[in-house]
Amino acid sequence: MAFAPLHTARLVLRPFTEADAEDFAARRSDPETAMYQAWRVPYSVEKALELIRESARHEGPMPGHWYQLDVQRLADDRTVGDVAVYLHDHGHTAEIGYTLHTWARRKGYATEAAAALIDHLVDVTGVHRIEAATHPDNRRSIQVLERLGFVAEGVKREAFWVEDEVSDDAIFGLLARDWTANRAALGL
Known part of the structure; x- marks a missing residue:
């Protein structure tokens, strides 16, 4: 069964299509966006198509694979960014990530999109734990x-490699029971 789009008050999270490749490549080619990420700029449309095609091979989050979703504003169908999920092989733990266009930041879109993805992971996929990792200096993501x-769980020293450069990796975790208990209090 194909992944059904996730809707929030302002956004829709839907599987990528090949038509999204240029926008995706442009977002990933922005030096500010790529600063704390696992890719180098420029990010080619061909590379974007490869990632989109790989994600399209799956009908949703699958153990052992990353799954990407395009995030669009409902008001005008404009893409604000994307969210991604990696479901660990055993299926009990998922890792999430998000990337927004520079113009879409500081509007609550990342929080809103990630919350919808977490809802899906907890309520539909049945994960027990959600993880996220970021550079310790990436204050906006933190x-x-x-x-x-999410709870800060520590920093893995010199654990994140992008080609031949290494940096620390700040690790965060969220348990499904904590999400379920606190989701209403978070106002999400």
Whole structure:
């Protein structure tokens, strides 16, 4: 069964299509966006198509694979960014990530989109734990995670490689029971 789009008050999260490749490549080619990510700029349309086609091979989050979703504003169908989920092989733990266009930041879109994805992972997929990792200096991403109720669990020293450069990796975790208990209090 194909992945059904997820709707929030302002957004829709839907599987990528090949028509999204240029926008995806442009977002990933932005140096500010790529600063704390696992890719180098420029990010080619061909590389975007490869990632989109890989994600399209799955009908939703599958153990052992990343699954990407395009995030669009309902008001005008404009893409604000994307969210991604990696379901670990055993299916009990998922890792999430998000990337927004620079113009779409500081509007609550990352929090809103990630919350919808977490809802799906907990309520539909049945994961027990959601993880996220970011560069310790990526304050904006850390603020999103904190708003969602993630707990800082530590820093893995020199654990994140992008080609031949290494950096630390700040690790955050959220348990499904904590999400379920606190989701209403978070105002999400």
